[in-house]
Amino acid sequence: xxxxxxxxxxxxxxxxxxxxxxxxxxxxxxxxxxxxxxxxxxxxxxxxxxxxxxxxxxxxxxxxxxxxxxxxxxxxxxxxxxxxxxxxxxxxxxxxxxxxxxxxxxxxxxxxxxxxxxxxxxxxxxxxxxxxxxxxxxxxxxxxxxxxxxxxxxxxxxxxxxxxxxxxxxxxxxxxxxxxxxxxxxxxxxxxxxxxxxxxxxxxxxxxxxxxxxx
Numbered sequence: 001x002x003x004x005x006x007x008x009x010x011x012x013x014x015x016x017x018x019x020x021x022x023x024x025x026x027x028x029x030x031x032x033x034x035x036x037x038x039x040x041x042x043x044x045x046x047x048x049x050x051x052x053x054x055x056x057x058x059x060x061x062x063x064x065x066x067x068x069x070x071x072x073x074x075x076x077x078x079x080x081x082x083x084x085x086x087x088x089x090x091x092x093x094x095x096x097x098x099x100x101x102x103x104x105x106x107x108x109x110x111x112x113x114x115x116x117x118x119x120x121x122x123x124x125x126x127x128x129x130x131x132x133x134x135x136x137x138x139x140x141x142x143x144x145x146x147x148x149x150x151x152x153x154x155x156x157x158x159x160x161x162x163x164x165x166x167x168x169x170x171x172x173x174x175x176x177x178x179x180x181x182x183x184x185x186x187x188x189x190x191x192x193x194x195x196x197x198x199x200x201x202x203x204x205x206x207x208x209x210x211x212x213x214x215x
Contacts, residue, residue, distance in 0.1 A: 002067045006091030007132055009070040010112035013044035014133075014159055017206055018181025020045040020094070020114075022074055022163070025191030028057035032065045034189065037199035039066055041206050047094050047183070049074035050081060056088040063089035070112065079105040086111060094183070096137055098122045103129040114161065118142070123154055133159035135183060140165040144177035151178035168208035181209075 002009065021038050023031075026048055035046055046066070048058045050073050062071040072092025073085040082093055082105040093106040096116040106113035107130035116137040117123045123134055134154070136142055139162035147162065154160065162174050163183030171182065188201050 017042045020183040022185035024049040031058040031061045033195035035062045037195040041202040047074040059090045060088040098126045136162040138164035144173045148177040
């Protein structure tokens with residue numbers, strides 16, 4: 001059993017491999033195999049979006065099978081969603097937007113919270129509400145230059161993770177602009193994909209982040 005709090009696990013994962021696996025469309029029957037394939041490649045942050053089939057079942061299965069990882073939900077849009085994820089054993093709340101009530105409920109329950117932001121106003125409002133990091137979303141509509149501009153005013157200690165359209169070959173430019181990590185979705189996992197294939201893609205992203213392969 002992992003005795004670290006979800007927030008401590010979040011920060012530890014950012015130090016080890018700051019990549020969030022976004023498993024949109026994951027089914028409970030395949031959750032554990034996919035989760036283990038990711039964990040074998042060093043991934044410790046796993047997100048099951050709530051618009052996936054029976055997402056709470058997948059979150060519960062992953063949390064039981066991978067107690068050393070931080071498992072949670074994406075597309076969390078309301079405090080009721082936060083409560084449901086917490087009840088399923090999740091410790092991570094990720095949203096596409098900033099909703100103060102969502103952030104405050106997650107913080108109250110001791111969960112790590114990563115709301116979506118796009119502007120400096122949203123970023124500082126999210127941090128004031130207690131967010132533990134910021135999800136720059138959608139990254140396809142932003143740019144490394146835009147992130148660099150935000151980084152000029154947002155404290156360097158605040159984790160900022162671009163999400164949307166991230167691929168291994170593009171990671172270096174974002175890192176140089178101040179990205180603390182990334183959320184990886186469709187380039188990592190597609191519904192129904194075999195766990196072994198997910199593991200191979202996960203290895204490619206981990207290698208690109210660690211600089212062990214040329215992105």
